[in-house]
Amino acid sequence: MTPFQRKLLIFTVILAAIMELIDISIVNVALYHMSGNLGATLEDTSWVITAYAIANVIIIPITSFLSANLGRRNYYIGSVILFTFCSFMCGHSSSIWMLVFFRFLQGIGGGALLSISQVVVFELFPKEKQSTAGALFGAGIFIGPTIGPTLGGYITENYDWPWIFLINIPIGILVAISCYFLLREPPVKPEKAKVDWTGIALLAIGIGSLQTVLERGEVEDWFETRYIIVLTVIAISTLCFFIYWELKVDKPVVNLRVLKSKSLIIAAILTFVTGFGMFISIYLSPVVVQRLLNFSPFQTGLLLLPGALMALLALKICGTLLQKGVSPVLIIALGFVLFIYFNWRMSGITLNTSAAEVSTALIFRALGLALLTVPLTMLAVSSLKDKDVGQGAALNNMMRQLGGSFGVSIINTYIAHRFADHRNVLISNVTPDNVKAMDRINAYINYFQHKGFAYNEAKIKALKLMENVIIRQSSLLSYRDAFVIVGLFFVITLPLLLFVMNKSNKVKPGIIISDH
Structure with missing residues (x-):
């Protein structure tokens, strides 16, 4: 790669990571507007935050596994496309549950944008400048959650809440095009492993249940609500079995x-x-x-x-x-x-x-x-x-x-x-x-x-x-x-x-x- 191409790719993947992190918190200040516009209660609208968080936490620990089996380049570009498409659908949702569904898929796509972006940045710097690479990527990790609520508030005040999602579209398209031409597979390709479907299912159910309890517990008065009790039991039992299973199998989805x-x-x-x-x-x-x-x-x-x-x-x-x-x-x-x-x-x-x-x-x-x-x-x-x-x-x-x-x-x-x-x-x-x-x-x-x-x-x-x-x-x-x-x-x-x-x-x- 030429020095310009290397700098362009570094900028691209950091931009993708910032975009993903901004979307964690950008919707917080727009919930009231979404609620009124979609005719939903504020409690139902808060699932827009919950769905993204659940998907994010499920996908992040298995990005290494998915990258190895699908190919890092394919998985990353595919995740960018999924994130961008779902951003479009979120901005054009006509009901709260349609918005929640595409918000969950957006979180699935966003999982790779953080972990893989980090690795690509470090690969593009020589070993003696790894700390500089860490500082650059750290800036993205810090900036994303910090400006999210402010950006969301500005867009909501001056435009309308769908633009919170629609602004991702041009960024996502540019990131996908840039990565198509510049992103390569790692120098040493990781070994492909047999798909640990049991581990994936246990992780998704366990983390999904736990995240739902954490996000919804206070709103639902914790263990005064039946489904919070049920999900807590599911989370504890499933995650305990997940730990046992991952330590037992030869090629676990999470090592x-x-x-x-x-x-x-x-x-x-x-x-x-x-x-x-x-x-x-x-x-x-x-x-x-x-x-x-x-x-x-x-x-x-x-x-x-x-x-x-x-x-x-x-x-x-x-x-x-x-x-x-x-x-x-x-x-x-x-x-x-x-x-x-x-x-x-x-x-x-x-x-x-x-x-x-x-x-x-x-x-x-x-x-x-x-x-x-x-x-x-x-x-x-x-x-x-x-x-x-x-x-x-x-x-x-x-x-x-x-x-x-x-x-x-x-x-x-x-x-x-x-x-x-x-x-x-x-x-x-x-x-x-x-x-x-x-x-x-x-x-x-x-x-x-x-x-x-x-x-x-x-x-x-x-x-x-x-x-x-x-x-x-x-x-x-x-x-x-x-x-x-x-x-x-x-x-x-x-x-x-x-x-x-x-x-x-x-x-x-x-x-x-x-x-x-």
Whole structure:
């Protein structure tokens, strides 16, 4: 390949990965518009998010298997075409369940766009510049989920929700054409294996059930709903049998034997926590600033912009440090510390917090995540044989997605409970004996009387306004608690790095090269 062709292919596959990651979160801000336009309940419309997440988590761990048996070039281009076609169908869906169906297939197509894109980028860089490759790809991993909600909000406000999906079409066509002419099979073709249909079926049923429980549990009041109970039982039993089956067969669809590597296990746990924090923070931060600080989606996007720019610089610095032999463990530790600091700052947010304060906190979030992306991948595959690196990387990517799913599910439930607790405490203080509370209510009554309302009407409005104040304060306190709990997850898991401190010093950047 010429240098220009190599750069073009690198740009192409990173663009594809960003497109896939953006689609994870781009629909979040458009659910109300979809619900009204398609005549569906908000609960039914939320399956648009759930279906994509389920498909993504199912397909990511088996990309290595599918790539080996179908041919990497064929599988990748086919996935791009499937993703693009389903994006078109999503934008032209006439019912909610038609949209959910094609959204699921879009997630199936999107699975390859992340894992295989990563491998192609590393292959196109010489071994001595693997850290630079990691920084480039890490930028895509970071940018995608960050700009998704902002982009979705801008499109929904200025155009219409179908364009959230339709903008993928020209990008998908260009990616498919570029890959048709430029993408090649890996230098060493992986060995084809007999199709492990039992493993595929068990994984799809188990992960699909688990993901559904995580995505829908809080909405359905968890185990108060029969189908959540049934799916939980199915998920546990199926995944247990899946583990037994994959360890038993000679050619498993997911080679769980790679988990004998201590480095991979610890990296997977840390990646899970990173996904947990990344998806929660990108979910909570826009909610807090829009609902409580009254920022528009566009203003929210501007708050995220400085952090995104700083993260790109941090990714470059991270790549340089790794290339010079700095231990990935030290960089991961710094990334965790920065993310803990971000959560500590956000746990002190008030209704008077300025945009500059929020933006500064988000810079620390961005820097922390930027320092975690590449080193965690390197740590995950550092002790694996070359033939197992693709499988290890795929498992690690799956853990990030699962961490995000667990995180958003857990934090929604936690916020709901903390909101109820805070509301009860605040209401219990609104009594005739509380002089400050009574003074505020009387001030509201006087305000409405000056507006021309009779005393009884003014009192009713004053009490409603007081209730709104309590709801707002309860929401603020519950969100602050959520940031505290996320920070604690990072604090608790940080000491795991001590178990790989010595081994990580032997990590060579070039070991990330692998084929699927």
